[in-house]
Amino acid sequence: MATQVAIPLYDQLSKDFQQRTVVPENEDDTLYNWRRRAFDKFRQQGFPSIRQEDWKYTNLVPYLKEELQTDLPSHDYNEITPETVQKFYINKLEANVLVLVNGELNTSLSSFHGDGDVSIQSINSAADHELYRPYMGKEIDLRHDTLAALNSALFNDGLFIEVRANAVVEKPLHIINLYTSPKNIFLQPRHLIVAHKSAAVSIIETSANINNDAIVWINSVTEVYAEQNAQVNHYVLQSGLVNTREVNHTEVTQHTHSLYNNYTVTLPGADLVRNNLNVNLVESATETHLYGLYLGADHQLIDNHTTVDHRKPNCFSNELYKGVLAGNAKAVFNGKIFVHREAQKTNAFQQNNNLLLSDKAVIDSKPQLEIFADDVKCSHGSTAGQFNNEALFYLRSRGISESSARSLLVSAFAFDVINKIKVGALRSHIEKLINQNLQKWYASK
């Protein structure tokens, strides 16, 4: 157990668990028992420490020093008007919009409430109906992931999205996550997304801390299930999160012939972003693409841990993460690929490239391949480099200013990730945000 003395939140969470959790009359209440077990795991192990391999480069202690309130603030967010929400719409994006405030579904601000193809519920209401039992927490390894365990024990609320079998959802679902709190707060949203057999859906998550006076700490868990032949495009845009610290756990489970694409774009803003993205290939013949782009600035810490668990034969996975680091930013990339003995004919590829724009920027990049099958194709690579000075001089020699030349080169570096984003309006939106950030970085030069 880490030195939890330094973390006031630890004791508070123990109190919360005792106070909030009503011991059921019926002793075999499985949900209660699951949450109880999850809490025990957290209590035994505490917050992750740098002595754990997976947290070696990311020390949470400095981010957990402050007092953090664990109760949600008062529930009428009257200050958030539809006009406020519209500021977070993406220009020209035709989407069904869901608005979450502090992790809770806000139906009056949302423009979409489900239809024949998609059902939308808050996770707490779903819990009463026990609809989600077959899915909840099925693949998450609570022993190794104490923050996911903590979320499982004490999550506040979140979304339960089901896409019905054979439904091909044309419009993407745009989930706008808004955070606001007058006091420092620790939030634990929990989401479950199930794409049933042969369903197809695109989900876009964006977020913003709209009251950036107080610290918002987010420990979120999202589970995604792609059933047989289902297709899920999952876009996660992490920007606009000033004064925010975030550990974002995504657990994906893929059944046969399913396709899951994840695009995680992290832009300057949050103090700390740690993404745990685990993909479990529990049946054969699946396809997975993981694309990541992170731009770090100031003293930001961006840590992407991904795992692709090839358990069955004939699965294909491809991962490309690219990072651009300025100022004193630090990034961590850890990409695990497991290929089980049974998973013959696996194709698994991984690449992580980094561009360091300052002497003080740091990247710790670590591929980790464990392969127990013999008939597989796997590759991985990792690079870190500075600007190509030849390219910079070439551009400048044509009359292009140094700052434009640098922006062009950063965009060029990011191009093969950005170019993979299939939703045009989202791609333009992200390109615009990147350019705004680049201009900010180079304005001083």
Next chain:
Amino acid sequence: MLSIKNLHAGVEGKKILKGINLQVNAGEVHAIMGPNGSGKSSLASVLAGRESYEVTEGDVTLDEKELLEMSPEDRAREGLFLAFQYPVEIPGVSNINFLKTALNEIRSYRSLAPLDAKSFLALTKEKQKLVEFDAKFTNRSLNEGFSGGEKKRNEIFQLAMLEPKLSILDETDSGLDIDALRIVSNGVNRLRTDKNAFIIITHYQRLLEYIVPDFVHVLYDGRIVKSGTKALALELEEKGYDWLKEEAQLQEQV
């Protein structure tokens, strides 16, 4: 137009240019020849503002403006253009976006409004025709996957687009087959006016049959050791550079 006076420059303490003097006037074409390693590309780099070179002595003016004080981009905006001996491949930056950015930054420096998409396209078409450069190249990444010849032709296309006062062509002929050489030379000849000037760095007088120079200079060991007319190029082709090296060494001993 260009005036180089007693230019000394080097890299990391190593002296490479050891007192270059050269005057180029509007309407002129100067050829610079010389053995490998004599400093031809270094001279081009120093003029274009490559930061790895340190100028230790001398002056360079372009139309009375101090060139050496300017950033590389300002030199380009003042009308200097270097066709690189080894053009750089830049994946992810499209040829067309690059050209548009360059052209509009140069225009803005000269207080001209940016070209709209339509005029830009028209200009691109016109210049492509002028230098017989295939339309297919424009949508690709800058020089990426281009053959040696295509890269050189792209340099001349850029030159045509940016309409510089003074162009320096660093071994643009090397790696070109005879057809490409003719195309490139025709392009340059069409771009020649009495208001611009060219410095053509080459190894071979072959190029100078297509682009006829007004002056030929021989650069050896960081100095211009001989200047003359086109006849000098022919002489060099026949006799090689050894006699010049000997002459230069004799001069040094004196």
